[in-house]
Amino acid sequence: MRTSLCDTLGIEHPIVAFTPSEHVAAAVSKAGGLGVLGCVRFNDPDELDRVLDWMDQNTGGKPYGVDVVMPAKVPTEGTQVDLDSLIPPEHREFVNRTLDELGVPELPEDEKERGGVLGWLHSVARSHVDVALRHPISLIANALGSPPVDIIEQAHSHDVLVAALAGKAEHARRHVDNGVDIVVAQGHEAGGHTGEIATMVLVPEIVDAIGGRAPVLAAGGIGTGRQVAAALALGASGAWMGSYWLTTAEYGVTMGDSVTQEALLAANSSDTVRSRIYTGKPARLLKTKWTEAWAAPDAPQPLPMPLQNILVSDAHQRMMRASDPQAVSMPVGQIVGRMNEIRPVAEVFNDLLREVEETFTRLDKLR
């Protein structure tokens, strides 16, 4: 399987892996796809710098990219203290009460006050871009759509392409107007931030809307070669896959996080929920006792971005350190129903390629 995207990105197979794990990203790039490292977990730009150094040494010279979380409009930001003061005490009480009810222990003293996940802040996302552009990256993707035009220009001046996620055709058009090079058409069934329109409808709609001005990657619901082939049938130039790498061995190497993986392995395709509780914007998450608590009639409404993430940041840390797969907070798409064993990235990747070929052969026989 080869599309024009392979030439655009200098890759062998048009499969792009979004992942917070540098081990997954490197393994995908080495397998001939494009690994895209999610930067939102790096509060400290120096830590991102060190991880990208590691990437530079472990991708065998193959291309890779990074993913940031940056609104097109620059929001007014305060300091951490200012933002904290905007969180209603009732919300904090609800979070603490819920964690107590779920039996989630407090963080050890030496891990408290780490300050939450700051990658959702515009200034921090900008520092991610600055750091990343000092490395030989091929792509900057933005989870929240088109980044500000100056970021796009900065990337282009480093010969780095820019990709932007879109959940509606009108957004995709706007992204390309801004100078975005690749559109990721992310359907309703995807994990993380996601819109209402399903991949089957969204992909050809976006392909038609931007009329060949940029290649389109299909995202949402992809975990088999049949689904990659379907994405290509819909007019995409490749597949953007995020959730499916969460149950690879390499993800476990980075995250050391067997509880989350255990929860993902046990889930079926009905075990997700789209909710604003993760960041303040609708995102698809694994359905757990934590998401159920927020769906109860007495639960507060989630706060807007970035307040909601600050509110739940400690809770996420606490649940990740605890050992209850029923109480985790994890973005994942409906493809979770097909994530049923821990496997190495290379094996997953080769299975995808093999099934794409099988699907093409099967379709050819229907003619």
Added chain:
Amino acid sequence: MRTSLCDTLGIEHPIVAFTPSEHVAAAVSKAGGLGVLGCVRFNDPDELDRVLDWMDQNTGGKPYGVDVVMPAKVPTEGTQVDLDSLIPPEHREFVNRTLDELGVPELPEDEKERGGVLGWLHSVARSHVDVALRHPISLIANALGSPPVDIIEQAHSHDVLVAALAGKAEHARRHVDNGVDIVVAQGHEAGGHTGEIATMVLVPEIVDAIGGRAPVLAAGGIGTGRQVAAALALGASGAWMGSYWLTTAEYGVTMGDSVTQEALLAANSSDTVRSRIYTGKPARLLKTKWTEAWAAPDAPQPLPMPLQNILVSDAHQRMMRASDPQAVSMPVGQIVGRMNEIRPVAEVFNDLLREVEETFTRLDKLR
């Protein structure tokens, strides 16, 4: 494009059209697909009988099917009067107040008291089956999943196949265990009754779950040849399309309903909502002032099936007779964004076939 389903159903192209319009159903069958006439609009079995007589004379001897709405479990039914008494007065007041606010006129005196749409009642659906089996039908499809086993056996004794819609893999398995011959995997993006799981994820899941015991039709989000090809890539043996025929010329011939078609033509893929207000079970509808009124904080919760449909039946009649495309009640899928002109069925059908071939050719070049 030919799949095993073509032999199973004796059709030329594996495209099945669900439609309440006999003119659409006949045109699809004549074009080489399978037209499946929705029976729920027929309160009077004799009227269905007459329409099926018309089908027998106007399908050129090509196969066709019918679609009924029948729960697998036989519910306790009262008479129309009993059911009416179960509807809270507050619900009736809300409906009347909403229609007044939307400026929807009352029905003329001679059209009142027609008794609502009874096709949602089990007894009426059974009478539809009895009538249909007196005609040379090829297929009975059930919108609510597997029909009761005695209905399946009755169909089989007439050499009629049974299809059942499924929104989850476990439902599909149960349908096939009951003797259902064809599973329609209907994704979240579909119009009418629909589940949470999107077509991209659902179709291969159901194909794998039933392991070749029955062919699978993909439903939800299909309106172009690219989407038909994607459905086949996902492992489906064909496409089940419902919404897309609502803006054909033939639909207008049956329904004489230019207001609804006008509303559909104007809508984009974001203009649908999944709600229980149509029948009591979650169904995707065109987003209008009517659906928005039910989504308001002060609106009552929809009633369970079949009460909700009885409650809103007169309202549906009133809105259909009125001339405001902003106040209609119409099940439709997200593909509505691609329904932008009134065209004859044959033209739509031929475009689908042409684009499937183009897609296969395009995919072949990616190998």
